[in-house]
Amino acid sequence: MTNFYEQVYALVRRVPCGKVTSYGRVARMLGRPRAARAVGYALNGLPDQRKNPAFVPVPWQRVVNRIGQISIANREFSSNLQADLLREEGVAVNDQLRLINFEQDLWEGLPLWELEEIMGMDTSTSPQK
Numbered sequence: 001m002t003n004f005y006e007q008v009y010a011l012v013r014r015v016p017c018g019k020v021t022s023y024g025r026v027a028r029m030l031g032r033p034r035a036a037r038a039v040g041y042a043l044n045g046l047p048d049q050r051k052n053p054a055f056v057p058v059p060w061q062r063v064v065n066r067i068g069q070i071s072i073a074n075r076e077f078s079s080n081l082q083a084d085l086l087r088e089e090g091v092a093v094n095d096q097l098r099l100i101n102f103e104q105d106l107w108e109g110l111p112l113w114e115l116e117e118i119m120g121m122d123t124s125t126s127p128q129k
Contacts, residue, residue: 001052004030004032004038004042004116005034005042005045007030007057007118007119007120008026008030008038008039008042008043009042009046009058009073010118011026011029011030011057011110011115011118012026012043012058012059012060012062013056013057014110014114015059015063015107016107017059017089017090018089018105019062019089019091019105019106019107020062020063020064020068020086020091020099020102020105020106020107020109021062021064021106021109022036022040022049022063022066022068022106023036023037023039023063023064023065023066024036024066025107025109026035026063027041028117028120029109029110030085030086030115030119031115031119033103036066039063043058043060043063046058046060059079060082061082061085061086062086062107063091064099064102065081066096067102068081068098068099068102068103068105068106069096069097069098069099070083070086070093070097070098073080079095079097081083082097083097086099091105091106
């Protein structure tokens with residue numbers, strides 16, 4: 001089984017461009033419904049791509065809080081950077097750093113078999129890809 005941070009990174013890498021999810025939804029998808037804050041810590045702890053070019057980038061900007069607002073604290077990157085990155089992907093963000101069409105931009109998630117793969121579970125009984 002992979003560690004929780006690796007699971008978070010694997011799941012967030014699957015959030016499509018132009019879509020968003022929340023810290024809590026990521027936690028629930030990974031079977032840890034009370035771990036929203038840990039998802040935030042995982043994203044805050046992402047390796048610096050400049051220092052570790054072999055690390056596959058994680059689109060951290062696609063994860064917002066449960067009400068569709070950007071909520072970065074203690075990060076090298078600013079809330080405005082996250083808003084700019086989301087806008088470049090076609091996600092509308094207002095001046096208060098809230099997603100204008102949060103429900104529309106919300107990612108539905110992955111099929112169970114893909115979640116099981118991320119969590120390092122046995123997928124032998126899951127549907128074929």
